[in-house]
Amino acid sequence: MAKAQGLTWTIDDADHMTQAEIYGEVLTQIGLKNKRVVALTADLARSTKIGKFEEKIPERFYNVGIAEANMIAVAAGMTEAGLIPVVSTFATFASMRAAEFVRTDMCYQKRNVKIIATHSGTSFGQAGTTHHCTEDLAIMRSFAGMTVIAPADAFETARAVAAAIDFDGPVYIRIGRGFEPPMHKSMDFDFEIGKAIKLRDGRDLTIIATGVAVLQAMEAAERAAGNGVSVRVLDMHTVKPLDEDAVREALMDTRRIITVEDHSVIGGLGDAVADVIARSGKGCAFKKLGYQDCFAMVGYYEDLQHHYGIDADGIIDAIALVLKAEFEADEDWEDEI
């Protein structure tokens, strides 16, 4: 299998590595080569898998105890010595407990710190709302200068981590708890920060998904194809800066768009896409899937995704609604019948 840019290690080297384990492995690989990379966590080395870095490179690993705000500021301070700090904790703590430190010390000061936020969305389902995080995309995208990435699976996480280290500036990568099924077959695909991946082309409708929802979108598109509905799927791994060209292209080509994310429908991918649509002035049938301004209940992750309509079943239901929706056509859309 071809290896991703700059990496000597591929998914084939490990059996069924999870999203979290992969980023730990990739980060360690990068750290062994790049002495500027340091890793920090706040008593979650084992849970976030950044502990892999500690095993191999203990002299560049810092556990600051349960103090996330302090961790972010310490990381920002470390950049003063030319280091590239990578911090990892749960998404809920990175994006909310430490929010003002991320905004003021990382973004405002343009500090080259990378956050790898795990257990995002409701991936830690049974832990309940304190450990869910359905707000981080909204919060992080509002910080000027922040790059926000939600990889679809372990392979994409590996690519995102490598790209983030190469990128000069603050980056927020949100991943799940680590038990997410693979979406890609390997690490061998084009990955560029800010560039959507068109996983499937289609004429009737476009699903724009991010994170774990991408796999669900692909399953739904497959099932829809069986019913004669042609669905385009965009893997929008970078929520900010958004690939607006890909959104506009989907808008002009299909005029029906559904967004899916393991996140609140307020402020995340859906709103970012809606903004592009609104500014275009074009008519569009549109639906946002995600948590509808609610805290999710406790449960298994897959049950929660189903209950809140962000799995393939939920997307299929949304496809039916959006295909029926009427909107005012304009002269730019020649396919409208």
Add this chain to the structure above:
Amino acid sequence: MLDAKERRKLKDKARELREKIVEVTFTCGGAHIGGAFSQHEILVALYYKAMRIDPKRPAWEDRDRFILSKGHGGVGHAVILGDLGYYDPVLLKDFNKTGSPFGMHLDRLKVPGVDFSTGSLGHGLALGLGAAMGARQTGKDWRTYVVMSDGECAEGSVWEAAMAAANFKATNLMAFVDRNRLSLDGPTESLMRLDPLDKKFEAFGWRTLVIDGHDLDQILDAVEISRAETERPVMVIANTIKGKGVDFMEEKTAWHYGGLDEAMRDAALASILKS
């Protein structure tokens, strides 16, 4: 210890800079002048004597780092940086003006010589710890100096950083608390009790010194102690007077932030001349 000539020179410099702070406060409409005066001797001692800096090379890799964690003291910091030649002090006529590089809280990306953008309290000690750890990680001998306000010590993040700095034995970090005992809403001890502040930092693992924060010799002696320390970071509780140097501002909560008309400016300058 300073010799008599050096002490006189630094004291004259401190007085001259106080006058400039009054002038900027007059032209900009209002500034955090009380705190700028309480922190003043600490900044003068660090910038004109203790720190390894080169105003011609603000991005010099091996310079000592300075963090004004009490970012509202920016007016005092900005006057010092201009005087040292990081930029033409004439630019300070635009302090607080729309589009100016100089706001109340200095921005490192806009003001040469500012190592960290501050203003939100409770960040500086952690940023300084990170810088100190970064220097150690990369084998560099530059040191990091942080100046905090006393009211700021009510922020929990100060204690997260205090705990971590002692844990990581950051002896290349030195911090001061500008202990003027007055914050925006009144005396710190009646708002949120801080005493015994020295014992608190001591208990968190710092070597803690209590000094007169307007005594240049005591400040520089503390710096020497910090440089020689091999086990613990050094925290200096610097007892100061808010509004120090201007009789009608001293110990007055109201002078946390304020503006000056011409008569007040003249009175302030006259008071500084007498002090």
